Amino acid sequence: MPADIAIHAEDLAKKYIISHQSDPSGHGVLREALTAKFKRALRPIRHIPGGGPGWSSQTREEFWALKNVGFDVCHGEVLGIIGRNGAGKSTLLKILSRITDPTEGRVELCGRVASLLEVGTGFHPELTGRENVYLNGAILGMTRSEIRTKFDEIVAFAGVERFLDTPVKRYSSGMYVRLAFAVAAHLEPDILIIDEVLAVGDAEFQRRCLGKMQDVSKHGRTVLFVSHNMLAVEQLCSRAICLEAGRIRMAGSARDVIANYLSNNGAEVLECFPESDPARVAEVQHVVLCSDDGKPLRQVTTADTAGLNIQLLVREPRPDLQIAFSVHDAYRTAIFASCPLDDGVQQPTQKGRHDFRVRFPGPIFLPQRYSITISVYSTRSIVFHDCAHALRFDVLPAASKIYSAAPNRVGLMQILCDWKHMMHDDPEPSGQEAVA
Amino acid sequence: MIILEPGRLQRHYWRDVWRYRELFVILAWRDLSVRYKQTAIGVVWAIIKALVTVAIFTFVFGRIAKLPTGSLAPYTLVVFAGMIPWSLFSNILGQASASVVGNSNLIGKVYFPRLIVPAAPAISSLVDALIWLPLLFGMMLWFGFWPDVRIALLPLFMLLTVLISVGPTLLFAALNVKYRDSQFIAAYLIQFGLYVSPVGFSSAAIPAQWRPLYSLNPMVGVIDGFRWCVLHGEPKLYYPSLMISISAAILMLWIGIAYFRKVENRFADII
Numbered sequence: 001m002p003a004d005i006a007i008h009a010e011d012l013a014k015k016y017i018i019s020h021q022s023d024p025s026g027h028g029v030l031r032e033a034l035t036a037k038f039k040r041a042l043r044p045i046r047h048i049p050g051g052g053p054g055w056s057s058q059t060r061e062e063f064w065a066l067k068n069v070g071f072d073v074c075h076g077e078v079l080g081i082i083g084r085n086g087a088g089k090s091t092l093l094k095i096l097s098r099i100t101d102p103t104e105g106r107v108e109l110c111g112r113v114a115s116l117l118e119v120g121t122g123f124h125p126e127l128t129g130r131e132n133v134y135l136n137g138a139i140l141g142m143t144r145s146e147i148r149t150k151f152d153e154i155v156a157f158a159g160v161e162r163f164l165d166t167p168v169k170r171y172s173s174g175m176y177v178r179l180a181f182a183v184a185a186h187l188e189p190d191i192l193i194i195d196e197v198l199a200v201g202d203a204e205f206q207r208r209c210l211g212k213m214q215d216v217s218k219h220g221r222t223v224l225f226v227s228h229n230m231l232a233v234e235q236l237c238s239r240a241i242c243l244e245a246g247r248i249r250m251a252g253s254a255r256d257v258i259a260n261y262l263s264n265n266g267a268e269v270l271e272c273f274p275e276s277d278p279a280r281v282a283e284v285q286h287v288v289l290c291s292d293d294g295k296p297l298r299q300v301t302t303a304d305t306a307g308l309n310i311q312l313l314v315r316e317p318r319p320d321l322q323i324a325f326s327v328h329d330a331y332r333t334a335i336f337a338s339c340p341l342d343d344g345v346q347q348p349t350q351k352g353r354h355d356f357r358v359r360f361p362g363p364i365f366l367p368q369r370y371s372i373t374i375s376v377y378s379t380r381s382i383v384f385h386d387c388a389h390a391l392r393f394d395v396l397p398a399a400s401k402i403y404s405a406a407p408n409r410v411g412l413m414q415i416l417c418d419w420k421h422m423m424h425d426d427p428e429p430s431g432q433e434a435v436a
Numbered sequence: 437m438i439i440l441e442p443g444r445l446q447r448h449y450w451r452d453v454w455r456y457r458e459l460f461v462i463l464a465w466r467d468l469s470v471r472y473k474q475t476a477i478g479v480v481w482a483i484i485k486a487l488v489t490v491a492i493f494t495f496v497f498g499r500i501a502k503l504p505t506g507s508l509a510p511y512t513l514v515v516f517a518g519m520i521p522w523s524l525f526s527n528i529l530g531q532a533s534a535s536v537v538g539n540s541n542l543i544g545k546v547y548f549p550r551l552i553v554p555a556a557p558a559i560s561s562l563v564d565a566l567i568w569l570p571l572l573f574g575m576m577l578w579f580g581f582w583p584d585v586r587i588a589l590l591p592l593f594m595l596l597t598v599l600i601s602v603g604p605t606l607l608f609a610a611l612n613v614k615y616r617d618s619q620f621i622a623a624y625l626i627q628f629g630l631y632v633s634p635v636g637f638s639s640a641a642i643p644a645q646w647r648p649l650y651s652l653n654p655m656v657g658v659i660d661g662f663r664w665c666v667l668h669g670e671p672k673l674y675y676p677s678l679m680i681s682i683s684a685a686i687l688m689l690w691i692g693i694a695y696f697r698k699v700e701n702r703f704a705d706i707i
Contacts (some may be wrong), residue, residue: 016705098440098547100704107440113547121545124466126473131466138462139546167473 005110006191006222007073007096012105014066014091014246065091066246069105075190076220080227080237080254082261087243089226093117093195096224111190111222114141118195120180125169129160129179132168136183150186157212158182178205185212191222210235230258230331262330262369270297272390282321282348282376283385286311289372289393294357301398302367302414307359310374317351320379325358328389329412330369363402364413365395449697453549460552464559467531471560479567486523486568490516493636506640508669510579513572518635520568521597521662525655526626527561528601533608533622540707550700551693554609558598565594572666584668593662596685600654603688606696613703634659639674648676657681 066088073079083089094100096107097115122139123132133154137147147154155161158179160171168176194213213236217223227233233240233254240257242250250257271288289297292305300306312323324339340347340356348354371389378384397407402414453460472478490512497503498511505514532554536543539553576582604625611618633655634641642650650656657677664673 094704095440098438099544101701102440102442104442107438109438109440111437113438115546117545122542124470126470127466131469135462135466138459139542139548141546141548144458 004074005072005108006075006077007071007110007224008108009072009096010070010106012066012069012092012095012107013064013103014088014095014100015103016063016065018061018063064246066095066102069243069246069248071241071248071251073222073224075110075222076217077239078217078223078225078237080225080233080240080257081243082227082230082233082240082258083243083249088246089243090117090195091246092243093193093224093226097193109191112141113191113193114187114189115193116140116184116187116195117193119177119184123168123176123180126167128165128167129155129171130164132179133183136180140184140187141189142187146188154179154182154186157185174205181205181209185209185216189221191224192216193224195226196228230262234258234331259330259369268299268393269391270300270393272387274385274387274390278315281316281318281384282312282314284310284323284374284376284387284390285313285353287372287374287387287390289391290357292359299396300365300393301363301396301400302365302403303363303398303400304365305360305362306365307357308372310356310358312348312354312356312376314348314351314354317349318378319349321349321376321384322347322379323356323374323376325372325374328371328373332371332389334373335370335412362416363400364415366403366409366411366414367395367397368412369394449549453551456548456552459548460556461559463552463556464563467557467560468563482564482567483571486516486519486571490519493519497636501637503637503641505638507638507663507667509581509667513576513579513581513667514638514663515636516572516575517663517666518633518638518659520565520572521593521659522630522633522635522655523568524561524565524594524597525601525658526629527564528558528598529605529608529622530626531557531561532602532605533612534619536609536703537612537616537619537707543703543707550703551606551696554605554696555602558602558605561601562594562598581667583666586665586668589665590662593658593665596661596681597658599689600658600681600685603685603690603692606692607688610696610699613699613707629655638663639677647674651677651680654681654684 069088069092071079081089081092091100093115094117095102096109097113097117099115099117120136122136124135127135133151134144134147138144155164158175158181160175160179163171163175168179171179210232213223213225217236223236225233225236237254239252240254241248242257242261250260271286273286274284276283276285287308287310289300290307290309291297292307294307294309296309297304297306308325310323310325314321322339322341324337326334326337328334338358345356348356370393372391373389374385374387375383376385397403400414402416403409472481475481493515494512497515505511507514509517535554535557536550542548543550543553608618608622630636633653639647639650639656639660651674657674657679658681660674661678661681
């Protein structure tokens with residue numbers, strides 16, 4: 001193994017045996033194991049048909065959660081692992097954290113490994129915050145003296161100084177998560193394995209976690225990071241691998257892998273009828289991407305001046321009801337948002353069916369993937385219906401006034417701006433102007 | 437450098453166990469510290485339990501059945517001296533059998549030598565037993581019945597009790613991961629074992645011709661030995677039963693560790 005490699009994995013595979021058995025709890029029951037042994041012992045003498053009412057019938061099926069997975073991670077590198085649910089991300093992390101054995105293959109890990117597959121593993125509700133810091137620290141592999149020296153830092157990061165001697169069962173969920181993350185954030189292993197820990201806490205806390213993790217990677221530690229948050233992966237990781245059905249679909253720079261993952265993750269949706277729920281005060285019934293003349297679009301190009309038709313049903317009139325939409329880029333970052341009041345149009349406060357027609361100010365899309373979210377909410381920030389990324393579409397290149405001028409332009413959108421040009425031949429202006 | 441391969445038995449297993457000794461201590465401390473949280477009288481419950489059991493056994497076996505003890509000691513002391521090793525054994529077996537499943541959240545999320553999990557209750561149960569010792573000495577003071585120099589061997593018998601408990605415990609804890617039946621078996625073993633072991637009575641109550649057969653229960657040698665060191669004037673140690681206990685402890689420890697290590701790699705997959 002070359003000296004600069006921290007993790008070397010080759011041909012990793014993990015097989016699970018799924019047994020479809022009559023016992024609904026899923027645990028083996030001794031009786032079944034014994035009867036199976038008994039049946040096996042009797043088989044040479046007398047044929048006993050399996051699957052009779054008295055015998056539990058078990059069909060066993062092999063399932064490869066991982067197959068032929070191999071990669072190298074250099075010292076100090078942050079590798080992102082992305083993929084859909086069930087793609088094998090967690091299994092891979094479990095093997096690397098030594099929680100479970102691989103069925104095939106081999107991993108070499110160079111240095112002290114700590115894994116963070118969950119925030120607050122082993123926290124005991126009856127113990128105080130102080131006691132849990134020591135307990136959790138020991139579980140994550142810190143020594144007592146290490147915890148002692150970092151104790152004040154941990155407590156300050158979590159901001160729970162006043163509640164150190166309160167059992168954590170009395171903590172608010174925010175305090176609990178902050179304390180748990182604070183312990184984990186002060187681990188100092190050579191290799192850190194993190195699974196989706198950012199999926200907890202409020203936005204402010206997530207921002208702090210992200211910052212802390214950036215610090216960690218700056219200190220030259222090797223980090224493996226699994227997340228569904230593409231923005232976080234893109235910010236933290238230099239390289240990424242994308243898993244699909246237990247195999248590596250793509251490996252490369254984080255940006256490329258994410259873009260590839262997102263563009264292949266689900267087909268285009270240009271029209272959407274969200275599921276109805278009679279309990280909602282108001283809901284979006286239909287939303288469709290339209291052309292300039294109001295006809296539904298079958299594809300979007302850089303030349304289309306597109307728009308939206310939104311059909312809204314209001315069941316209870318509310319004076320503070322609002323509707324808005326936002327346009328997002330491939331990483332699901334919002335580019336802009338808009339609501340009727342922007343254009344002096346009234347919000348749908350009355351009971352009944354409302355139709356909204358939105359027209360974008362010209363061809364605004366570049367050849368990228370976009371998504372559109374529609375939300376119905378009140379000014380007191382109660383969300384009645386949130387159609388997150390209801391529309392998803394890839395924009396095709398086509399000749400348009402702007403796009404043709406410079407097809408490789410940077411940015412997330414094309415916006416036709418008003419340009420004026422004045423030219424002065426004479427360093428002393430004499431009143432002659434050339435307007436471009 | 438760590439190498440992970442299928443079925444690779446950890447080459448540095450015992451070094452890892454040693455490295456994680458702080459986790460072992462802290463898990464034992466957690467078990468102890470959580471036990472009496474939010475109770476008004478806390479550890480007094482342990483004392484009440486001891487006193488009530490001793491009183492009942494003294495009454496049933498000593499007063500009603502009038503079983504012989506073959507010793508000079510008051511019946512109450514004979515019972516108490518038998519209770520301590522028995523509860524040490526039954527506490528370890530009871531808590532540790534459920535321990536691996538009870539800590540499934542840890543097993544599924546963090547690596548450490550799994551052996552630590554069922555071993556930790558041995559420490560917390562030992563602490564419980566140590567709480568009972570002053571109570572025993574207090575009672576001896578009350579009865580004016582002092583131990584002699586044999587008391588110096590007490591730590592050895594304590595150790596033997598722990599060793600004899602750990603073997604079956606590891607087996608039950610590991611089996612429990614796959615077959616939840618084993619926690620019931622452990623519970624029955626504890627319940628019936630109390631009556632077939634010389635806890636409420638002395639082994640002297642067993643007719644001489646049955647004594648070798650009776651001694652096949654490995655707890656007989658342990659409990660008799662424990663009594664022998666605490667109470668002076670106890671009959672001579674019955675060596676065959678002590679030998680059986682020691683060999684049973686070693687054999688079961690070996691089987692327990694071997695089985696546990698064989699299956700522990702799969703705990704996270706099937707728990």
